[in-house]
Amino acid sequence: MTNHPTRSTxxxxxxxxxxxxxxxxxxxxxxxxxxxxxxxxxxxxxxxxDPTAADLNPEMVRDAGNKAIVALLTEMLSRNDLPKRFAILxxxxxxxxxxxxxxxxxxxxxxxxxxxYELYTRMDDDWKNLLDEIKWGQQYGDTMDPATVQKFGRxxxxxxxxxxxxxSISSDDKGSVHVRITAQAFEVETGRLLWGQEKxxxxxxxxxxxxxxxxxxxxxxxxxxxFVIGSFAVLxxxxxxxxxxxxxxxxx
Numbered sequence: 001m002t003n004h005p006t007r008s009t010x011x012x013x014x015x016x017x018x019x020x021x022x023x024x025x026x027x028x029x030x031x032x033x034x035x036x037x038x039x040x041x042x043x044x045x046x047x048x049x050d051p052t053a054a055d056l057n058p059e060m061v062r063d064a065g066n067k068a069i070v071a072l073l074t075e076m077l078s079r080n081d082l083p084k085r086f087a088i089l090x091x092x093x094x095x096x097x098x099x100x101x102x103x104x105x106x107x108x109x110x111x112x113x114x115x116x117y118e119l120y121t122r123m124d125d126d127w128k129n130l131l132d133e134i135k136w137g138q139q140y141g142d143t144m145d146p147a148t149v150q151k152f153g154r155x156x157x158x159x160x161x162x163x164x165x166x167x168s169i170s171s172d173d174k175g176s177v178h179v180r181i182t183a184q185a186f187e188v189e190t191g192r193l194l195w196g197q198e199k200x201x202x203x204x205x206x207x208x209x210x211x212x213x214x215x216x217x218x219x220x221x222x223x224x225x226x227f228v229i230g231s232f233a234v235l236x237x238x239x240x241x242x243x244x245x246x247x248x249x250x251x252x
Contacts, residue, residue, distance in 0.1 A: 056177055058096070060203045061169055064179040065100050067201030069107050069164075072183045076162075076195055077112045083159030083187060083194075086112075087120035087127075087152065089136060093166040100181070104164055120158050127155060146191025153188045160194065161186050167198065175205030 076082070088108060091101040109119045134148050144163065152161050167180040184196040 056169065056171055060177040060205075061095065061179060062099065064177045064201040064203040065095075065166070065169075065181060066103055066107075067203070068179050068181040068199040069100065069104050069201070070111070071199040071201065072164075072181060072197055073104070073107050073111050075197055075199075076183070076185060077108070077115050077117055079195065081194075082117075082185060084116055085118045085120060085157055085159045086162050086185070087155065087158045087160075088162045088164075089131070091164045091166065095166070095169075100164070100166065104162070104183075108162070120155070130154065144186065149186045149188060149191035158188055160188055177203050 086108070088101070088105050090098060091104060094100050105119060105121070108117070112119065130151060134144075134151060149161065152158055162183060162185050164181060164183040167182055168178075169180075170178050172178070179201045180198065181201070182196070182198040185194045186192065187194050
């Protein structure tokens with residue numbers, strides 16, 4: 001009796017359905033592990049494309065912000081139902097140090113004088129201590145609570161305060177710069193909000209001069225000389241051929 005070798009059938013530790021289920025779980029775990037990295041990469045790419053004040057023309061940013069400030073104060077100081085003596089707090093999210101804060105105060109003094117408004121300009125230790133006390137800074141909200149506003153009543157002669165914030169600085173695909181600023185006016189005695197508005201200042205990219213025409217290509221005298229000589233040689237050959245044909249055609 002001949003013993004035939006027994007064929008061993010390959011055996012899998014998992015049947016096909018279990019194998020696919022396990023593979024799917026492994027891939028799912030791997031995807032979950034890299035998902036935070038993908039999210040961070042997406043956020044970084046978005047921020048890289050988001051223009052900031054540092055990426056834009058500084059002069060255009062300043063001009064656009066000044067336009068927004070003038071529009072805000074022109075509207076505010078045209079009212080007749082506000083206190084007449086205001087102090088202006090440092091602008092939040094200011095650029096170039098206190099540039100827009102200084103412009104806000106300068107424009108208030110320029111526009112408000114003709115309408116009977118006065119600007120509190122004495123930034124002494126009492127003023128600085130009060131700003132430190134209320135922790136006035138970038139983290140402060142858009143609207144102050146009445147109790148905080150009333151603290152400015154300690155400053156002699158101040159009837160109202162004006163706060164401002166740079167909301168955004170952006171540009172469009174045409175190169176124009178937009179600066180959005182919000183401002184609010186509060187009454188010191190009661191702490192209530194008297195006025196608030198938001199304006200956008202825009203400065204368009206100045207038209208660019210037309211590009212000068214390209215310079216004419218240089219004259220290649222070598223090519224011109226070769227062309228003349230070649231043409232002259234061809235002409236001599238043609239004349240020689242014509243003479244030869246003429247001699248051949250004469251009767252002998």
